[in-house]
Amino acid sequence: MSSEGSPDRPGAAGRQRQAKHLPVLLHETIEQLDLRAGLTVVDGTVGAGGHSSRIVERIGPDGLLIGLDRDPMMLAHARRVLPQDNVHLHHSSYSRLPDILQLENLTAVDRILLDLGLSSDQLEDAGRGFSFHADGPLDLRFDTTTGEPASELLGRLSKDELTELFQTSGEERFAARIATALAAARSSGLPETAAGIADIIRSAVPPASRQQHRDPATRVFQALRIAVNEELVHLQNTLSQVLYQTLTEGGRAVVITFHSLEDRLVKAAFRDKNRWQDLTPRPITARPAEIRLNPRSRTAKIRVVQKT
Ligand SMILES: C[S@@+](CC[C@H](N)C(=O)[O-])C[C@H]1O[C@@H](n2cnc3c(N)ncnc32)[C@H](O)[C@@H]1O
Structure with a gap:
């Protein structure tokens, strides 16, 4: 099995210091995911586990969180803060979600979150x-x-x-x-x-x-x-195929972008009315108080769709 797609295991990175990354638009993201007990949720960019920590609280012991990241160092950070029982972490790009669902014996999931770009921990390394x-x-x-x-x-x-x-x-x-x-x-x-x-x-x-x-x-x-x-290749492939293919009917995708190249792709893909109900005709952005606390949130935009 290739390194991508393999269930993640503890390594040297797991012994590193605590993560510094502050999740952006945390409250808004959780609200838009519209979570409840028992849902199966994919965090396609689990990073330091900031958003995921809140997700697992909401989906409870009957839910399942599948967390993906291309960076083994970030998976080690996520592993440290997330519970083990109903969380499955994989070293993989989100663009390979269909293969991961096959490994998990699942055909579809209820929610998908993508928080694009890089984390403060990668920036500081x-x-x-x-x-x-x-x-x-x-x-x-x-x-x-x-x-x-x-x-x-x-x-x-x-x-x-x-x-x-x-x-x-x-x-x-x-x-x-x-x-x-x-x-x-x-x-x-x-x-x-x-x-x-x-x-x-x-x-x-x-x-x-x-x-x-x-x-x-x-x-x-x-x-x-x-x-x-190849960030835009992974994103475009996911927007055009993966999200629709892997979400259940009525399932939601929440995507956080940080610059115009990403946001343009997301906006264009979510315009497809045959597939999506657009829940954010205007993207959600950070309030001044969050921007003061976490300058990374300055350019963040959330877009949300529901599979029709
Ligand atoms: C902004 S951080 C996510 C932070 C996370 N939401 C949190 O609260 O800690 C973005 C993460 O996405 C990862 N990443 C970037 N492109 C990816 C891809 N195509 N598939 C999976 N992970 C990716 C990066 O390695 C990084 O850890």
């Missing part, structure tokens, strides 16, 4: 390179057991391919300038740390644009992360 202040290598994979780290992708793509990637997956205005600077830096060897790569990106952006509230490296790191994890 300097060895992964998610933070552009990190002294670790630029990896950016959710699942470091498979695929290509971002440092290799940066070394492999042509200048034009990098430009296109930064434009399409980063929506970066200065994509061509940044790609040119990174490609030029390759001749003397790209820096080995995420922080070093971020410095090259910043230096390629005109000084007037460097002063804005967002670090110029933000969009480029987002583009590289999307590419190495």
Whole structure:
């Protein structure tokens, strides 16, 4: 059996410190899931188990929570906070949910939650390179057991391919300038740390644009992360097939997005009236009090559908 899809087991990651991630829009998410005792719920991005902890309280001992994550470190965090009895954790992408349900001898589930993007714990792990202040290598994979780290992708793509990637997956205005600077830096060897790569990106952006509230490296790191994890491929495949295929009639899907590329895909898929009743014609966003407490929630949007 491949590592993806296999029931998760304790490992070295399980001995790490407590998770720091604060679940976004927790109250709103739980409300939209419309939970009751005995339901079978999939948390497709279980992360540190913040949303899932509340879900298991609501579905009670007769319910079942199936938690998935591509990152073994996050599964270890989730395992620590979630009860064992009615929780099954799997190392898998949510796009492989049909295979997981087969392993579980289930044909359909009542609720599916996807809280996209990355957790604060991944961001703070300097060895992964998610933070552009990190002294670790630029990896950016959710699942470091498979695929290509971002440092290799940066070394492999042509200048034009990098430009296109930064434009399409980063929506970066200065994509061509940044790609040119990174490609030029390759001749003397790209820096080995995420922080070093971020410095090259910043230096390629005109000084007037460097002063804005967002670090110029933000969009480029987002583009590289999307590419190495094929994030939009997993999401699109799930939106077009997996959710509809695996939900029961009347079942609900709740999706939390963090940037416009994700949200556009979700919004378009949920418009299909033959499949879905759209329960959030306007997405739910965080209140100012939550944004103050947890700045990650600033760009979060919840969209909810019910299978017709
Ligand atoms: C924002 S965090 C989820 C946090 C979680 N809701 C909580 O309250 O702790 C997103 C998680 O999704 C995982 N992830 C990203 N893409 C995934 C995919 N295609 N399938 C499964 N997990 C994925 C990441 O590894 C990360 O742990």
